[in-house]
Amino acid sequence: MCAKPKILVIGSSNTDMTVVSDHLPASGETVMGGVFCMGPGGKGANQAVCASRLGADVTFVCKVGNDLFGDNALDGYKAEGVDVSHVLRSEKPTGSALILVDKKGENVISVAPGANSDFTLEDIDRLEDVIKGADYLLLQLEIPIPCVARAAEIAHAAGVFVILNPAPACALPPQLFKNVSLLIPNRTELEIFSGKDPSLSLSEAVAEVMKKGVDNVIVTLGADGALVCSHGSFSSVPACKVVAVDTTAAGDTFCGGVCVGLSEGLSLEEAARFATKASALTVQKVGAQNSLPFRNEII
Numbered sequence: 001m002c003a004k005p006k007i008l009v010i011g012s013s014n015t016d017m018t019v020v021s022d023h024l025p026a027s028g029e030t031v032m033g034g035v036f037c038m039g040p041g042g043k044g045a046n047q048a049v050c051a052s053r054l055g056a057d058v059t060f061v062c063k064v065g066n067d068l069f070g071d072n073a074l075d076g077y078k079a080e081g082v083d084v085s086h087v088l089r090s091e092k093p094t095g096s097a098l099i100l101v102d103k104k105g106e107n108v109i110s111v112a113p114g115a116n117s118d119f120t121l122e123d124i125d126r127l128e129d130v131i132k133g134a135d136y137l138l139l140q141l142e143i144p145i146p147c148v149a150r151a152a153e154i155a156h157a158a159g160v161f162v163i164l165n166p167a168p169a170c171a172l173p174p175q176l177f178k179n180v181s182l183l184i185p186n187r188t189e190l191e192i193f194s195g196k197d198p199s200l201s202l203s204e205a206v207a208e209v210m211k212k213g214v215d216n217v218i219v220t221l222g223a224d225g226a227l228v229c230s231h232g233s234f235s236s237v238p239a240c241k242v243v244a245v246d247t248t249a250a251g252d253t254f255c256g257g258v259c260v261g262l263s264e265g266l267s268l269e270e271a272a273r274f275a276t277k278a279s280a281l282t283v284q285k286v287g288a289q290n291s292l293p294f295r296n297e298i299i
């Protein structure tokens with residue numbers, strides 16, 4: 001039997017504390033009557049666990065604190081079948097995120113990155129063989145950008161397929177785009193990377209981003225599905241019609257799903273359809289990793 005393609009995720013690990021209430025508080029307002037839950041999160045961790053639940057061979061590298069939250073996170077990733085043998089520890093506390101969700105499932109998130117911000121270029125350089133040994137590298141922007149850029153550079157030079165989910169959006173070094181095989185922004189991130197020109201249509205904005213050197217882009221559009229663009233040709237993937245209770249980690253599920261789909265030989269559009277079904281399951285439950293789907297749930 002052939003070995004499965006290796007997916008490497010380098011990124012953040014957080015502890016998420018979520019309150020679901022009727023509406024999001026305005027500045028200075030206190031909203032009563034919410035329901036609290038706590039669980040593992042972080043865009044990197046969510047994408048790694050998602051890919052593992054969908055059946056892939058996943059290694060996850062993150063940096064956590066020498067604390068109970070860090071220990072719990074690693075125990076959780078191991079239990080999910082994720083290889084955590086290269087995880088790093090920091091003197092800073094494990095990252096945490098405070099998440100508020102309203103009755104429509106929309107959220108606001110504030111992150112204290114803690115140990116995630118302690119990743120160094122030396123850490124990435126020490127991972128060189130692990131990066132070169134992967135088939136897919138999945139990256140986000142919750143660890144220092146120079147580390148993301150260095151990991152992408154090593155991977156790209158070794159012929160590894162690099163997927164970047166540019167979340168949360170921030171200024172990126174131009175060379176990073178050239179080392180990315182597939183960019184998966186949401187609408188807001190696309191706007192930022194295409195120059196915030198309101199006169200541009202969605203496909204024109206994608207074309208602007210592709211000029212930076214990315215061959216493939218999938219824009220996630222929430223309830224409007226996704227726009228897939230590969231080497232200049234566009235196709236739309238509709239969203240599944242579901243009632244969302246919490247959209248946290250929907251984007252992470254999509255990225256994990258696309259990566260797994262591609263690793264199984266699907267086309268970009270087929271992988272986006274598969275990932276859309278996975279995300280539709282995530283939004284029907286509260287929480288980040290707690291809500292990620294398993295392979296047998298996707299029909």
Ligand code: RIB
Nearest residue numbers: 014041042043097249288
């Ligand atoms: O994408 C969702 C994630 O963003 C949450 O799990 C939270 O930790 C933040 O990183």
